[in-house]
Amino acid sequence: MITGPVFATFTDAYLAVLGEIYQRPSYSTSARGKTATEAINVSFTIANPVARTPYLAARRANVVFNHAEALWYLAGRDDLDMIAHYARRLRGLSTDGKTLTGTAYGPRLFNPSAPDGLSQFDRVLNLLRTDPDTKRAAMLVMRPDELADAGNPDVACTLALQFMLRAGRLHMTAYMRGNDAMVGLLGDTFAFTFIQEFAARLLGVDVGAYGHHVGSMHINALNIPAVERILAEQTVHVFPHTAMPAGTSWADLDTVLDWEQRLRSNQDTFSPDRVDLDLYWREVIALFEVHRQITHYPDQPVTADALDLLRPGHRWLVEQRWPDRMPAAVSP
Ligand code: 5HM
Numbered sequence: 001m002i003t004g005p006v007f008a009t010f011t012d013a014y015l016a017v018l019g020e021i022y023q024r025p026s027y028s029t030s031a032r033g034k035t036a037t038e039a040i041n042v043s044f045t046i047a048n049p050v051a052r053t054p055y056l057a058a059r060r061a062n063v064v065f066n067h068a069e070a071l072w073y074l075a076g077r078d079d080l081d082m083i084a085h086y087a088r089r090l091r092g093l094s095t096d097g098k099t100l101t102g103t104a105y106g107p108r109l110f111n112p113s114a115p116d117g118l119s120q121f122d123r124v125l126n127l128l129r130t131d132p133d134t135k136r137a138a139m140l141v142m143r144p145d146e147l148a149d150a151g152n153p154d155v156a157c158t159l160a161l162q163f164m165l166r167a168g169r170l171h172m173t174a175y176m177r178g179n180d181a182m183v184g185l186l187g188d189t190f191a192f193t194f195i196q197e198f199a200a201r202l203l204g205v206d207v208g209a210y211g212h213h214v215g216s217m218h219i220n221a222l223n224i225p226a227v228e229r230i231l232a233e234q235t236v237h238v239f240p241h242t243a244m245p246a247g248t249s250w251a252d253l254d255t256v257l258d259w260e261q262r263l264r265s266n267q268d269t270f271s272p273d274r275v276d277l278d279l280y281w282r283e284v285i286a287l288f289e290v291h292r293q294i295t296h297y298p299d300q301p302v303t304a305d306a307l308d309l310l311r312p313g314h315r316w317l318v319e320q321r322w323p324d325r326m327p328a329a330v331s332p
Helices: 010-023 063-074 080-086 088-093 105-110 120-130 184-203 221-232 250-264 279-296 304-308 312-321
Strands: 027-029 036-046 138-140 158-166 169-180 206-220
Touching (some): 010 036, 010 184, 010 206, 010 221, 036 221, 063 250, 063 312, 080 250, 105 120, 105 138, 120 138, 120 184, 158 184, 158 206, 184 206, 250 279, 279 304
Antiparallel strands (some): 036 206, 138 158
């Protein structure tokens, strides 16, 4: 066997990684003062990367943040204004109080760069169009100079993302120097597979498998109780996984990002009849509408109308995450 295990969905991979590191850690580490249990050289494949959302009651994934982070990357942004609105903890990684560096993969992947004025993403997609079997469609993330400042609080954990177009399907492989198995693994896999699916739509090909290779996969000691709760969860919640629509374009993302900005700053209220986009993207905007109500009206429950716009799996996650903000009838 020269390849790692293949899991059907992200949830299957997540539970296997957490279980293995929890039960049989290879090392106990304290890098930068953080105690962790670790396995090295961890690799696996997810057969269906569209199944990227874990429906685990004990994990209560923040699906609004997951979408915001993927869109923040795709928009080539590095600002705290957008991303820390969904995850305040990220402020702690910023040195200037305004931007992120290592954690902000977007500018490195999606913004124009020398010498041809194209982004890495544009270059690899062009390459895949002209030489579909290429082994060169790799985008680098961590930069050599990131270790020059010994006090740098935010060094990129991802080394590279690679696309391979094989038998008409777009595979993606992520290479990471380190990955937090409970927190980072979920968000990183969500965002990278979202980028993979978007790239497949731009190329007009099917989505292939997603490979994940990590030097240090670890569980921080502080997260052990949460990992125990996740591993003890008995009920498997199953919801349909919805694919990104064919024909999705950069213009669609611009519309979603425009709505995200207006809802984040509470300048607008979303209603689906005002957006000429596929249901998939209207439902993503509805997540930001629900989040608008949660953050800007802390004393009121989210409206049933807004919750009704969410697809069942996302609605379930929102109900798990913010149970005290649900209308009385749907409180779990
Ligand atoms: O000391 P170090 O720079 O490796 O700390 C960063 C921590 O954030 C590690 O636990 C790393 O695995 C995690 N991380 C992650 O899992 C960080 C980033 C940001 O690049 C990420 N995933 N995307």
